[in-house]
Amino acid sequence: MSDIISYLFETEAVKFCEDNKPFWYTSGKIGPYFINTHFLYGSEKEASDFLSYIDSLLEDRINLPKKVFGKVLHQYENNNIFKYTIDTLAKTIKDNVNIEEIDYISGGERRDWYFSNMVAYMLKKPHLTLFKDLEAFASTYDFSSTEKITNINGKTVLNVSDLVTAASNYVRSWIPAVKNLNGKLLWTCYVVDRKQGGTEVLENQNIKTIPLVLVDDSLFEKAFELGVINKSQLDMLKNFFRDPDGTMKEFLINHPEFIEDGLKSSNERTAKRAKALVDGNLYGLN
Numbered sequence: 001m002s003d004i005i006s007y008l009f010e011t012e013a014v015k016f017c018e019d020n021k022p023f024w025y026t027s028g029k030i031g032p033y034f035i036n037t038h039f040l041y042g043s044e045k046e047a048s049d050f051l052s053y054i055d056s057l058l059e060d061r062i063n064l065p066k067k068v069f070g071k072v073l074h075q076y077e078n079n080n081i082f083k084y085t086i087d088t089l090a091k092t093i094k095d096n097v098n099i100e101e102i103d104y105i106s107g108g109e110r111r112d113w114y115f116s117n118m119v120a121y122m123l124k125k126p127h128l129t130l131f132k133d134l135e136a137f138a139s140t141y142d143f144s145s146t147e148k149i150t151n152i153n154g155k156t157v158l159n160v161s162d163l164v165t166a167a168s169n170y171v172r173s174w175i176p177a178v179k180n181l182n183g184k185l186l187w188t189c190y191v192v193d194r195k196q197g198g199t200e201v202l203e204n205q206n207i208k209t210i211p212l213v214l215v216d217d218s219l220f221e222k223a224f225e226l227g228v229i230n231k232s233q234l235d236m237l238k239n240f241f242r243d244p245d246g247t248m249k250e251f252l253i254n255h256p257e258f259i260e261d262g263l264k265s266s267n268e269r270t271a272k273r274a275k276a277l278v279d280g281n282l283y284g285l286n
Contacts, residue, residue, distance in 0.1 A: 007085065011081060013035060013039035014034070016223065019230070024269075027276065028273050028282055031248065035163060035194065042081050047114070054068060065127065065143055069117045070143075072113075090123060097187055103126075103157065105157075106159045106178065107128075107161070111161075111162040112159070112160060112162060116160035116161075123141075126138055126140055127141065128178075131177075132169075133173075136149050136150075157183050158185075163190055164193050165197075170201070187208045192212070192215060248283060
């Protein structure tokens with residue numbers, strides 16, 4: 001998977017913070033890296049433009065799968081990074097699952113669709129487009145036809161995702177959606193496992209997990225080896241991986257100005273996240 005890792009760095013799908021400048025996360029917590037797996041579509045700009053395109057289709061659900069597939073097929077045929085990612089996903093599934101046992105490939109709203117549609121096409125399996133409100137649409141493998149579906153009569157499903165963190169989308173939407181269809185979600189393959197408990201959650205649901213890349217010390221060491229990060233950043237990443245809250249609490253104690261700067265930031269999103277950290281006393285700093 002060394003090429004996938006290199007592409008994660010090349011597209012800045014994995015982005016590391018500068019020294020003493022951790023990122024603000026949506027929750028109000030902070031951390032030394034971001035992962036935007038969907039940048040493997042080719043680049044940040046191409047991935048962002050495609051996400052905007054998906055958003056423009058959300059009100060037209062019956063036609064969305066075919067239109068999304070048209071875009072990803074064109075990208076697959078014209079972008080080596082995306083092609084390699086899709087080919088690797090398809091091969092990894094073949095290496096870990098008896099393809100004959102898979103009835104459907106599914107993908108959930110919205111970033112799963114960067115990958116799931118093309119994987120369904122490559123494996124010649126019908127595709128389930130799942131929405132967060134649990135509505136589902138079934139398409140032929142080449143997306144020549146799509147219909148709203150409410151029952152798949154006990155058929156088996158493999159979900160393809162961009163990444164797994166705590167598996168909250170699975171618990172909240174994808175597992176219930178397949179269950180509502182009277183289907184069996186037995187496997188999931190995803191590009192990045194952030195190693196934050198999601199894999200264990202899925203395995204407790206008797207779902208076989210198949211990640212391509214693990215976020216752990218080996219990933220950070222690879223980044224250091226490639227010159228993407230320096231020794232100081234490497235040390236912070238390793239400490240964060242072992243104890244995220246403790247590492248960031250220690251950082252904030254040593255850099256009290258970081259919260260003040262966040263609260264005063266002209267960036268509305270940063271100020272909002274800093275306020276969430278303070279109001280929620282997220283690191284027990286009082």
